[in-house]
Amino acid sequence: MVTPRLTEDTIISALREVKYPGMSRDLVSFGMIKNTRVEGADVYLDLQIPTEDTQVIAKVEASVREALGRIPGIGTLYIQTVRRQAPQESAPGPAPLPGVRRIIAVASGKGGVGKSTVSVNLALALAQSGAVVGLLDADIYGPNVPRMLGEVGRPKAHEGKIVPLVRYGLNVISVGYLLGDQSPIIWRGPLVAQALKQLLHEVHWGGLDDRALDYLIVDLPPGTGDTQLTLVQSVPLTGGVIVTTPSVVALMDAERGLRMFREARVPILGIVENMSYFICPHCQGETDIFSRGGGRQVSESLGVPFLGEIPLNPAIREGGDHGAPIVVAMPESAEAQIFRAVAEKVRLAAETAAEAMPQMTIR
Numbered sequence: 001m002v003t004p005r006l007t008e009d010t011i012i013s014a015l016r017e018v019k020y021p022g023m024s025r026d027l028v029s030f031g032m033i034k035n036t037r038v039e040g041a042d043v044y045l046d047l048q049i050p051t052e053d054t055q056v057i058a059k060v061e062a063s064v065r066e067a068l069g070r071i072p073g074i075g076t077l078y079i080q081t082v083r084r085q086a087p088q089e090s091a092p093g094p095a096p097l098p099g100v101r102r103i104i105a106v107a108s109g110k111g112g113v114g115k116s117t118v119s120v121n122l123a124l125a126l127a128q129s130g131a132v133v134g135l136l137d138a139d140i141y142g143p144n145v146p147r148m149l150g151e152v153g154r155p156k157a158h159e160g161k162i163v164p165l166v167r168y169g170l171n172v173i174s175v176g177y178l179l180g181d182q183s184p185i186i187w188r189g190p191l192v193a194q195a196l197k198q199l200l201h202e203v204h205w206g207g208l209d210d211r212a213l214d215y216l217i218v219d220l221p222p223g224t225g226d227t228q229l230t231l232v233q234s235v236p237l238t239g240g241v242i243v244t245t246p247s248v249v250a251l252m253d254a255e256r257g258l259r260m261f262r263e264a265r266v267p268i269l270g271i272v273e274n275m276s277y278f279i280c281p282h283c284q285g286e287t288d289i290f291s292r293g294g295g296r297q298v299s300e301s302l303g304v305p306f307l308g309e310i311p312l313n314p315a316i317r318e319g320g321d322h323g324a325p326i327v328v329a330m331p332e333s334a335e336a337q338i339f340r341a342v343a344e345k346v347r348l349a350a351e352t353a354a355e356a357m358p359q360m361t362i363r
């Protein structure tokens with residue numbers, strides 16, 4: 001009998017069957033399996049376990065070995081267990097932002113894949129579900145949010161801090177609103193860091209009525225540069241959402257973005273595949289312009305949740321160009337429903353990341 005070739009997918013699928021002790025969820029969906037690599041028949045992986053309890057660690061390691069041992073033809077398992085320190089023992093991270101419960105960054109390695117589109121529609125969908133939501137346009141060089149939400153005046157100051165503008169119920173801040181839309185902005189790295197810190201810390205995020213934000217969505221510029229670094233160092237991020245298109249180049253860049261979050265120990269809430277497929281406005285037929293499904297494959301092989309596929313649709317671009325994003329302009333459209341489904345997955349992942357991990361009770 002020919003044994004099927006061993007791949008990372010085989011490993012991840014097998015580990016999806018392994019539950020974390022005392023929990024109903026599996027190790028993969030918790031994001032505890034990292035850096036899976038197959039070399040011939042041998043398997044390398046990191047097991048990131050949020051406990052110091054040696055009994056639990058031994059139990060998880062044994063279940064992993066047992067599950068993988070059942071795969072026909074598997075060679076040696078090289079499992080490195082990375083113990084995530086209990087919160088009280090870890091080095092103090094950045095202080096929380098007053099009045100903000102969860103901070104979610106939207107990132108991509110590659111430009112133009114739809115981060116701002118996803119950020120804006122995600123923020124609006126969360127707000128539609130009843131949450132109090134803020135949106136920070138962290139693209140200091142090329143802010144997109146004012147175009148996407150429309151020009152709604154200049155933010156004012158109150159007691160020495162900036163008051164966000166309110167648009168479709170979102171509390172919004174962007175350098176574009178502060179400086180206007182004139183000449184291109186030329187910043188040097190240190191100034192970018194300083195500007196972002198001000199946008200985070202010198203804003204009354206709750207607005208004048210001082211309502212605490214359930215979520216602050218941060219729309220990042222592309223890549224892994226000064227802004228990303230400053231953000232992860234300045235505030236405790238609940239998690240990151242990675243946006244990609246199905247093209248191979250974008251997927252490779254998505255992996256880079258993912259590694260950045262992992263290295264900074266920011267939980268990855270999931271991957272969104274944007275411009276996934278095209279629906280013909282005439283015949284309603286679906287065409288996969290790029291190789292649809294790449295985002296799902298990347299998320300499966302890297303063991304992070306897949307949040308959804310957003311089609312390429314001119315209505316999404318027009319909404320973004322005219323200050324009326326599709327989630328509010330056409331709330332009944334299939335695309336708005338997809339954004340709302342993505343938002344619901346992000347909400348669940350964010351709650352899990354924020355609450356389940358540090359307070360996980362182990363029996």
Ligand SMILES: Nc1ncnc2c1ncn2[C@@H]1O[C@H](COP(=O)(O)OP(=O)(O)OP(=O)(O)O)[C@@H](O)[C@H]1O
Binds near residue numbers: 110118275310312317
């Ligand atoms: N699903 C989609 N269907 C149609 N057009 C889209 C879709 N997603 C994004 N666009 C359009 O593609 C362009 C780029 O999107 P967007 O500005 O959101 O990308 P970005 O990743 O934020 O770019 P940048 O890296 O420059 O910040 C915009 O004109 C936007 O309206």
Ligand SMILES: [Mg+2]
Binds near residue numbers: 115116139144219221
């Ligand atoms: Mg953008």
